[in-house]
Amino acid sequence: MDFKSSDTLRDGPHIPGPRSGDHLPDTVSAAVKVVIVGGFGVGKTTMVGSVSEIRPLTTEETMTQAGIGVDDNYGSETKTATTVAMDFGRISITDELVLYLFGTPGQERFWFLWNGLFEGALGAVVLIDTRRLEVSFDVIGRLEERGVPFVIANNAFPDGPRYPAEELRQALDLDPDVPILECDARRRASSRDVLMTLMRYLHELALARV
Amino acid sequence: MTHPPQPSRAEPPQRERRGPDGKGANPERLYTITGGSEGAERAPLDLVTLIIARADPPPAAPPEQAALLRLCKSPLSTAEISAYLSLPFSVVTVLLGELLAAELVQARAPVIRGAVADRSLLEAVMHGLQKL
Numbered sequence: 001m002d003f004k005s006s007d008t009l010r011d012g013p014h015i016p017g018p019r020s021g022d023h024l025p026d027t028v029s030a031a032v033k034v035v036i037v038g039g040f041g042v043g044k045t046t047m048v049g050s051v052s053e054i055r056p057l058t059t060e061e062t063m064t065q066a067g068i069g070v071d072d073n074y075g076s077e078t079k080t081a082t083t084v085a086m087d088f089g090r091i092s093i094t095d096e097l098v099l100y101l102f103g104t105p106g107q108e109r110f111w112f113l114w115n116g117l118f119e120g121a122l123g124a125v126v127l128i129d130t131r132r133l134e135v136s137f138d139v140i141g142r143l144e145e146r147g148v149p150f151v152i153a154n155n156a157f158p159d160g161p162r163y164p165a166e167e168l169r170q171a172l173d174l175d176p177d178v179p180i181l182e183c184d185a186r187r188r189a190s191s192r193d194v195l196m197t198l199m200r201y202l203h204e205l206a207l208a209r210v
Numbered sequence: 211m212t213h214p215p216q217p218s219r220a221e222p223p224q225r226e227r228r229g230p231d232g233k234g235a236n237p238e239r240l241y242t243i244t245g246g247s248e249g250a251e252r253a254p255l256d257l258v259t260l261i262i263a264r265a266d267p268p269p270a271a272p273p274e275q276a277a278l279l280r281l282c283k284s285p286l287s288t289a290e291i292s293a294y295l296s297l298p299f300s301v302v303t304v305l306l307g308e309l310l311a312a313e314l315v316q317a318r319a320p321v322i323r324g325a326v327a328d329r330s331l332l333e334a335v336m337h338g339l340q341k342l
Contacts, residue, residue, distance in 0.1 A: 016277075016281075016294040016295060016296070017280075017281050017294050018284075018286070018290070018294070023284040024260075024284055024285045024286065025284070025285075026262070026284060026285065028260060028285045028318075029260070029318050030260070030318065030319075030320065031258035031259070031260055031287055031318075031320055032258065032320065032331070032335065033256075033257065033258045033320070051342065057289070057290060057293035057294070058293055059257070059289045059290075059292040059293045059298075059299055060292070060298055060299070061298050061299045061300060062298055062300070083298075086289075088257075088289055088293075090287075090290075091338065091339070091342065092338070093334060093335055093337075093338030093339075094334060094337075094338060097331075097334055097335070097338070098260075098287075099335060099338070100257070100258045100287060100289065102257070102289075116254065116256055116257065117257065119256075120256055120258075120320050122332070122335070130222070133222050133223050134223045134225070136225075137223075137225040137226075140225065141225075141226075141227070141228040142228075144227065144228045144229060144230065145228050145229070145230055146230070147230045161222070163222050167221075167222060168222065170224075171221075171222035171223060171224055171225060172225050173224070173225050173226065173227040188342070192339055192342045195339055196336060196339050196340070199332050199335050199336045199339065200336070202332050203329060203332045203333070203336070206328065206329045206332060207329065
């Protein structure tokens with residue numbers, strides 16, 4: 001294969017890249033992001049997939065960290081390396097603006113290590129499953145530590161306990177203004193409503209700051 | 211209307227709140243991302259920094275750079291580049307650092323970076339979501 005001839009490789013079937021309908025227009029000048037967090041298996045990747053205009057993609061990063069506090073990784077005292085995968089999707093907002101949604105297939109305690117994932121994010125969606133409410137405690141705490149605004153989306157599984165919103169608010173120890181809503185992460189309209197709720201909440205916060 | 215009683219789970223588990231000023235916050239800052247970046251003075255690339263190629267790949271470009279330049283004939287986020295090239299994000303940022311230095315690509319920075327989203331931006335996003 002001749003790598004020096006760019007045209008021979010261009011648009012070849014073996015070259016990875018966006019499918020024909022997945023190209024962004026040249027006019028796109030800015031991007032924003034929202035992070036979908038929650039415990040393992042609550043439907044984060046499902047939500048990304050249901051609203052994304054492109055087939056969800058996966059990016060990954062290798063983290064090297066001082067081996068304290070996070071994991072007892074084979075007794076290593078120096079550094080541990082962890083590969084963190086992140087699923088993401090995209091929604092074109094206007095010809096100039098595009099929204100990216102990041103979720104993760106698991107390992108929730110690791111993706112807070114991802115440099116810059118939460119910095120610059122508009123906000124976060126915390127997906128919860130009432131059958132395992134406690135798995136969301138840690139991510140909510142980490143968002144609070146970082147000052148990332150969030151809404152709570154209860155991905156309502158049919159066999160999950162149904163708590164009134166106020167009981168959920170109390171259990172999760174949330175301020176009265178943090179929105180809590182039910183959703184079905186498999187449904188595009190429902191996932192869209194969750195994002196709308198987050199945007200309205202952020203809008204209220206922005207108004208309150210003036 | 212009433213919810214049916216849930217005898218097995220009468221009360222949900224209780225979380226303890228944290229705050230941005232809490233002690234022990236952000237212990238994760240101890241990490242470092244690996245990667246061979248020597249150009250620490252450059253603005254950091256975000257996952258949603260949009261990249262667009264400004265030129266065709268030079269004949270001498272290494273295959274990864276050439277692939278990246280072909281990929282970015284229309285704008286793509288660094289996250290998408292990472293996904294399509296199956297390269298870790300930090301590797302992509304190193305590649306992009308070289309291409310930015312050579313002025314072969316242009317970066318369109320994210321709208322906000324650690325700042326508060328402004329209302330007109332949020333209104334635009336809401337309007338866009340309504341069309342979904």
